[in-house]
Amino acid sequence: MIELIDIHKAFGAKKVLTGVNLTIPSGESMVIIGGSGTGKSICLKCILGLIKPDSGTILLDGADVATAERDAFLARFGMLFQGGALFDSLSVWQNVAFRLLRGSLKRPKAEAREIAIEKLRRVGLSPDVADLFPAELSGGMQKRVGLARAIAAEPEIIFFDEPTTGLDPIMAGVINELIREIVTEMGATAMTITHDMTSVRAIADRVAMLHDGVIQWSGPVADMDASGDPYLDQFIHGREDGPIEAVR
Amino acid sequence: MILLSPLGAVGRSVLGLLGAIGRVALFSGQAVGHIFRPPFYFKEFLQAVLYIGYFSLPVVGLTAFFTGGALALQIYAGGARFNAESVVPLIVAIGMVRELGPVLGGLMVAGRVAASIAAEVGTMKVTEQLDALVTLSTHPMKYLTVPRVVAATLTMPILVAIGDVIGVMGGFTVGVTRLDFNAATYLNNTIDFLESWDVVSGLLKAAVFGFIVAMMGCYHGMNSARGAQGVGRATTNAVVSASVLILASNYILTELFFAA
Numbered sequence: 001m002i003e004l005i006d007i008h009k010a011f012g013a014k015k016v017l018t019g020v021n022l023t024i025p026s027g028e029s030m031v032i033i034g035g036s037g038t039g040k041s042i043c044l045k046c047i048l049g050l051i052k053p054d055s056g057t058i059l060l061d062g063a064d065v066a067t068a069e070r071d072a073f074l075a076r077f078g079m080l081f082q083g084g085a086l087f088d089s090l091s092v093w094q095n096v097a098f099r100l101l102r103g104s105l106k107r108p109k110a111e112a113r114e115i116a117i118e119k120l121r122r123v124g125l126s127p128d129v130a131d132l133f134p135a136e137l138s139g140g141m142q143k144r145v146g147l148a149r150a151i152a153a154e155p156e157i158i159f160f161d162e163p164t165t166g167l168d169p170i171m172a173g174v175i176n177e178l179i180r181e182i183v184t185e186m187g188a189t190a191m192t193i194t195h196d197m198t199s200v201r202a203i204a205d206r207v208a209m210l211h212d213g214v215i216q217w218s219g220p221v222a223d224m225d226a227s228g229d230p231y232l233d234q235f236i237h238g239r240e241d242g243p244i245e246a247v248r
Numbered sequence: 249m250i251l252l253s254p255l256g257a258v259g260r261s262v263l264g265l266l267g268a269i270g271r272v273a274l275f276s277g278q279a280v281g282h283i284f285r286p287p288f289y290f291k292e293f294l295q296a297v298l299y300i301g302y303f304s305l306p307v308v309g310l311t312a313f314f315t316g317g318a319l320a321l322q323i324y325a326g327g328a329r330f331n332a333e334s335v336v337p338l339i340v341a342i343g344m345v346r347e348l349g350p351v352l353g354g355l356m357v358a359g360r361v362a363a364s365i366a367a368e369v370g371t372m373k374v375t376e377q378l379d380a381l382v383t384l385s386t387h388p389m390k391y392l393t394v395p396r397v398v399a400a401t402l403t404m405p406i407l408v409a410i411g412d413v414i415g416v417m418g419g420f421t422v423g424v425t426r427l428d429f430n431a432a433t434y435l436n437n438t439i440d441f442l443e444s445w446d447v448v449s450g451l452l453k454a455a456v457f458g459f460i461v462a463m464m465g466c467y468h469g470m471n472s473a474r475g476a477q478g479v480g481r482a483t484t485n486a487v488v489s490a491s492v493l494i495l496a497s498n499y500i501l502t503e504l505f506f507a508a
Contacts, residue, residue, distance in 0.1 A: 050379050085380035
């Protein structure tokens with residue numbers, strides 16, 4: 001279980017997070033929604049330790065992540081980045097098997113390659129993609145490779161940052177379905193950041209809406225449409241009128 | 249107030265400069281600290297050796313050859329005023345191995361390698377590849393900075409040693425073909441009067457310049473601002489700061505090595 005307790009983060013005078021409280025139960029898929037620039041990615045990066053919050057506590061299974069042993073802590077996570085964040089200088093299979101080729105999870109090269117090809121197959125890519133380089137792949141294929149890399153070491157917790165951004169609706173649907181299937185079959189805890197409502201309905205068990213630096217609403221995805229929260233209502237229906245100011 | 253504003257601008261610039269020096273020093277200290285702590289990435293180190301050392305050889309070699317040739321012409325013309333044309337081989341050799349070999353080699357490698365490292369690492373930063381490294385339990389400083397800094401520090405002396413030989417041969421070629429020197433006498437004068445410290449001091453300088461080049465490339469790349477403009481600025485800053493630091497440290501090292 002991941003718990004965010006009163007997280008604050010500012011960049012200069014701009015306060016991005018002003019007291020975020022959120023609990024993500026183990027084995028559940030939590031989707032965080034919110035407008036652009038509301039701090040969704042900052043929340044995620046705070047959990048991973050990529051950004052240090054100004055104040056507040058983040059607990060993973062009851063232990064403060066700030067004092068956790070970094071390698072052991074990060075070994076529990078997998079992450080799919082918005083743009084894929086594949087390493088240009090490495091081939092596809094080396095990207096997927098990155099964690100398996102070095103560090104505490106190191107395996108023999110042949111075994112790591114075999115696992116990488118199996119994970120590529122799991123995300124719908126054929127083995128002949130393995131020796132290509134990221135620049136030779138389409139956006140959708142790069143997302144799939146990113147997904148394969150995120151699950152390569154079978155992590156307990158997987159983060160997805162805007163998994164469908166930049167993809168056509170059909171490819172976005174495929175990626176959403178893959179994420180849902182993988183999270184379910186691995187029994188992983190998932191946290192997804194998106195403002196794509198199709199993704200939300202496909203991926204989420206629970207939804208939290210971030211607005212004005214705090215969690216405005218959170219609850220099961222089934223309750224989202226009848227929440228009665230004017231912020232959430234405006235957001236999910238994409239209305240210009242409402243409490244969220246729409247800048248023209 | 250109007251009179252004070254230029255002072256304020258100077259003060260801000262000085263504070264900015266001191267801040268930058270502090271940040272570079274902290275970054276360098278961290279990088280050096282990581283050199284001695286595992287894990288070590290040998291494959292990345294060997295790739296950096298190949299890129300920084302081997303692939304820089306043509307540019308360093310050509311620079312050294314033409315510089316050696318021009319130096320021979322200049323010293324011959326200058327020496328003729330005192331009937332001292334015979335010093336050409338010695339001055340070319342000393343000039344190349346003590347100063348021009350390491351400094352020009354360092355500047356050429358700064359233009360080629362610091363720019364390339366800053367652009368590569370900067371692009372990795374803006375495309376979240378550095379964050380991805382962290383999430384994959386890999387420290388960007390260990391994986392990206394340490395192999396490049398160690399490779400540059402170790403390969404620059406070799407690169408400069410080869411450049412020194414090519415530069416002396418540039419002087420030799422011009423001396424023999426254009427200035428009517430006897431080939432055997434030219435080489436004998438070069439070898440007889442050149443001392444080992446002349447060569448070693450130049451190679452030590454080269455090691456320092458290699459460290460500076462890779463460190464500036466990595467520092468500016470890792471601190472690159474967002475977007476193409478940010479990466480472009482990081483690349484420019486890497487080359488400019490590496491070049492200035494090479495020239496400044498060259499003076500300091502020369503004082504240390506040769507001051508009476």
